[in-house]
Amino acid sequence: MSDNxxxxxxxxxxxxxxxxxxxxxxxxxxxxxxxxxxYECENAQNEEKMLKLISKVISSGHYSTIxxxxxxxxxxxxxxxxxxxxxxxxxxxxxxKSQRYVKEKxxxxxxxxxxxxxxxxxxxxxEQFMGKISDFYLELTSAGIPAEDAxxxxxxxxxxxxxxxxxxxxxxxxxxxxxxxxxxxEIRILVKRMCDELIKEEPWLKDYxxxxxxxxxxxxxxxxxxxxxxxx
Amino acid sequence: MSDNxxxxxxxxxxxxxxxxxxxxxxxxxxxxxxxxxxYECENAQNEEKMLKLISKVISSGHYSTIxxxxxxxxxxxxxxxxxxxxxxxxxxxxxxKSQRYVKEKxxxxxxxxxxxxxxxxxxxxxEQFMGKISDFYLELTSAGIPAEDAxxxxxxxxxxxxxxxxxxxxxxxxxxxxxxxxxxxEIRILVKRMCDELIKEEPWLKDYxxxxxxxxxxxxxxxxxxxxxxxx
Amino acid sequence: MSDNxxxxxxxxxxxxxxxxxxxxxxxxxxxxxxxxxxYECENAQNEEKMLKLISKVISSGHYSTIxxxxxxxxxxxxxxxxxxxxxxxxxxxxxxKSQRYVKEKxxxxxxxxxxxxxxxxxxxxxEQFMGKISDFYLELTSAGIPAEDAxxxxxxxxxxxxxxxxxxxxxxxxxxxxxxxxxxxEIRILVKRMCDELIKEEPWLKDYxxxxxxxxxxxxxxxxxxxxxxxx
Amino acid sequence: MSDNxxxxxxxxxxxxxxxxxxxxxxxxxxxxxxxxxxYECENAQNEEKMLKLISKVISSGHYSTIxxxxxxxxxxxxxxxxxxxxxxxxxxxxxxKSQRYVKEKxxxxxxxxxxxxxxxxxxxxxEQFMGKISDFYLELTSAGIPAEDAxxxxxxxxxxxxxxxxxxxxxxxxxxxxxxxxxxxEIRILVKRMCDELIKEEPWLKDYxxxxxxxxxxxxxxxxxxxxxxxx
Numbered sequence: 001m002s003d004n005x006x007x008x009x010x011x012x013x014x015x016x017x018x019x020x021x022x023x024x025x026x027x028x029x030x031x032x033x034x035x036x037x038x039y040e041c042e043n044a045q046n047e048e049k050m051l052k053l054i055s056k057v058i059s060s061g062h063y064s065t066i067x068x069x070x071x072x073x074x075x076x077x078x079x080x081x082x083x084x085x086x087x088x089x090x091x092x093x094x095x096x097k098s099q100r101y102v103k104e105k106x107x108x109x110x111x112x113x114x115x116x117x118x119x120x121x122x123x124x125x126x127e128q129f130m131g132k133i134s135d136f137y138l139e140l141t142s143a144g145i146p147a148e149d150a151x152x153x154x155x156x157x158x159x160x161x162x163x164x165x166x167x168x169x170x171x172x173x174x175x176x177x178x179x180x181x182x183x184x185x186e187i188r189i190l191v192k193r194m195c196d197e198l199i200k201e202e203p204w205l206k207d208y209x210x211x212x213x214x215x216x217x218x219x220x221x222x223x224x225x226x227x228x229x230x231x232x
Numbered sequence: 233m234s235d236n237x238x239x240x241x242x243x244x245x246x247x248x249x250x251x252x253x254x255x256x257x258x259x260x261x262x263x264x265x266x267x268x269x270x271y272e273c274e275n276a277q278n279e280e281k282m283l284k285l286i287s288k289v290i291s292s293g294h295y296s297t298i299x300x301x302x303x304x305x306x307x308x309x310x311x312x313x314x315x316x317x318x319x320x321x322x323x324x325x326x327x328x329k330s331q332r333y334v335k336e337k338x339x340x341x342x343x344x345x346x347x348x349x350x351x352x353x354x355x356x357x358x359e360q361f362m363g364k365i366s367d368f369y370l371e372l373t374s375a376g377i378p379a380e381d382a383x384x385x386x387x388x389x390x391x392x393x394x395x396x397x398x399x400x401x402x403x404x405x406x407x408x409x410x411x412x413x414x415x416x417x418e419i420r421i422l423v424k425r426m427c428d429e430l431i432k433e434e435p436w437l438k439d440y441x442x443x444x445x446x447x448x449x450x451x452x453x454x455x456x457x458x459x460x461x462x463x464x
Numbered sequence: 465m466s467d468n469x470x471x472x473x474x475x476x477x478x479x480x481x482x483x484x485x486x487x488x489x490x491x492x493x494x495x496x497x498x499x500x501x502x503y504e505c506e507n508a509q510n511e512e513k514m515l516k517l518i519s520k521v522i523s524s525g526h527y528s529t530i531x532x533x534x535x536x537x538x539x540x541x542x543x544x545x546x547x548x549x550x551x552x553x554x555x556x557x558x559x560x561k562s563q564r565y566v567k568e569k570x571x572x573x574x575x576x577x578x579x580x581x582x583x584x585x586x587x588x589x590x591e592q593f594m595g596k597i598s599d600f601y602l603e604l605t606s607a608g609i610p611a612e613d614a615x616x617x618x619x620x621x622x623x624x625x626x627x628x629x630x631x632x633x634x635x636x637x638x639x640x641x642x643x644x645x646x647x648x649x650e651i652r653i654l655v656k657r658m659c660d661e662l663i664k665e666e667p668w669l670k671d672y673x674x675x676x677x678x679x680x681x682x683x684x685x686x687x688x689x690x691x692x693x694x695x696x
Numbered sequence: 697m698s699d700n701x702x703x704x705x706x707x708x709x710x711x712x713x714x715x716x717x718x719x720x721x722x723x724x725x726x727x728x729x730x731x732x733x734x735y736e737c738e739n740a741q742n743e744e745k746m747l748k749l750i751s752k753v754i755s756s757g758h759y760s761t762i763x764x765x766x767x768x769x770x771x772x773x774x775x776x777x778x779x780x781x782x783x784x785x786x787x788x789x790x791x792x793k794s795q796r797y798v799k800e801k802x803x804x805x806x807x808x809x810x811x812x813x814x815x816x817x818x819x820x821x822x823e824q825f826m827g828k829i830s831d832f833y834l835e836l837t838s839a840g841i842p843a844e845d846a847x848x849x850x851x852x853x854x855x856x857x858x859x860x861x862x863x864x865x866x867x868x869x870x871x872x873x874x875x876x877x878x879x880x881x882e883i884r885i886l887v888k889r890m891c892d893e894l895i896k897e898e899p900w901l902k903d904y905x906x907x908x909x910x911x912x913x914x915x916x917x918x919x920x921x922x923x924x925x926x927x928x
Contacts, residue, residue, distance in 0.1 A: 025327035025395040035306035067325035068397040070302035074267035090554035093299035095257035113613035149577035152621035163257040165300040322786035345845035381809035389848035489791035499770035531789035532861040534766035538731035557763035559721035629764040
């Protein structure tokens, strides 16, 4: 399975005036002017000036100013193993496809981990096994077992989809944690694609949507992957 | 002081496709279709159909689907007493004018409570007193006392401003609590104006942005104001 | 499988002076006395007087006063389907057994839903099927596939365990939502057992740890189970 | 005013088995054993072994394991300026003395900032001014103005008190931010005293309850105070 078989991610919603809102928030803290005047002032029409200030504020770690921006993603083709990791981010909002209410009618979709994909024999067995699970699931639902109970045979590999939203502060935190090579490959690819979608529209964010070691200057995990040295 | 002397509120930011995002979130939970397909399907182009579903979902209390929408307000001319109440809403994000970093150069602005405003004698004394506080504040800063310490003489009446953001779930919660007559008048007017700003753009929200008694069908406070009967 | 085969739950930690802390919090809001004096005053040694005040405050919906109390549970023998539901409570804290780092050495443990348990033929097939999944999992790990990838074949029925903590406000919210018959049976039993553990030590909480319809006086779901009438 | 005139802080509540709870949480993630067995195992009776593991886990940045511990403080004699800063920590729980419901009967208590305290002339004027504010407040309430409106003349210097609770993860975050010399002196002393109270009972925490520069190895503020060098 090539990487493009992993998560499908589409940015579906962001504020209509992202930069001006952050800029207004940053300036409001230090200005005697009203936020509405700041919002409508000359500087707030000048992208370059706004970016310069915003960049300085984020670098100082004053992240509350970027909480005002929330973005939403349509995500599909991730495994339930991956979604169980993602929903542990408690500052995020999720609307996930329910295995209780959505009954599978035919072979459920699933993800094959690369390590299995790369071994033709195991891959064939894996696919065959997914077929057997599907057969048993369908036997259970045909026998009148409700979907919410029949799903107990479905594997972690089964795919799910969701709408997920988060503010820019949590987006940077998510990237810092989950782009680290210690994160599992599937969620790393998912988060990378979320970042790519956002950077396509807001290129100035690319310096912040990086593994944590890039922000810290060192690796704080047990073992460094080599990208940055271990903490002295 | 007439009511229009209270908070100045302007909605400065909301997602560019609010209804479609909520609709997609609601449908994703119960559909075998991917969120992206839902987002681009025919129904998601039909405001009436979307509103019908959304209204049913919110009425059932499944509020997580509306967390995907965040809105931002520019707020000015509220007292520090009021802002101390507002920032207690921990699901909100705030960027507030700092009394540490913004030094007053002349008479600070302030709010006069209605009960004082309506008594001409007390009102005159109040305004005179605000002048005396300003004089002492300016004497302190002239003597080299930093703004962060000189501000200790500034009163709760002193005005402040902020950018405040919250998601739609918290917006409904805020309205439910703070439109209640038990809330202090100033924050009640502030939240009413936030609601009005939002309803101007999203009129379908007017049934939800109401005091909690309207949702519950009864008053759960110690004493009812008469709008709804006390809980039986 | 009888109900006592579901979640094993043990309350392992609570504050050493739960009632006094809540009482002090309630009184601090409305008293000119210092919290430390309130904490050491005569009334704070009288359980009955404390309970009377606390009960009044909670009934008025002023829940912030009970956030000061946090409790921790050791939970085992719940399915991954159930844990995926539980971790959606974002005000809770979790430390869950990792399927990435803990490799199964033999047949993994699992939960059989009642609807399958009650059908001897399906039950036998289910148990046999769990054996086949285990065999394939062990084949994968023997072939060098890391646990984090081999687990993709493990089913939702596989059991997990965790330490879970939450404050009293969230505990009441959890009970209100998850004791409702609309919640899936497994999480309903889990939450019931958490409530029972807590009520054993703090019997006064039994009036609050109930389905939401008991608090509201009506059912706000699509269809009432009959416990309370639908909202008028 | 000497430092001991600032905040009065008393730790009033913590879990009855703090270390064992954290230890059990840490081990649960990586063990095939149940949390209850871990809780009751031999190692969980050995403080030294528990501390060794916990220290390793915290150093790796896996802070969720320490969220299980919540602690409560009785705090008095802080200014409303300070409480407005403290309540911005949204992961904390607060029950604060209400200026709406608690009417001052005589001279309100207040805090004098050191920079004013240290100037005898300004100090005398400051104290005299607090007297004038008190006189006007009492005149307003005597004239029938409700406390919630009369308080608009009370200054930021007026003292307040509260019960405040937070988990150990937020406690470390609070210390990291507010022990930094960039924080205002009053909140720095408040947080220092909270830390001291906790360290008295849990000495092993002293390495974590430090300014953020001690954790990072460098200063990430605009200007370093000299404790650590600026980020390279």
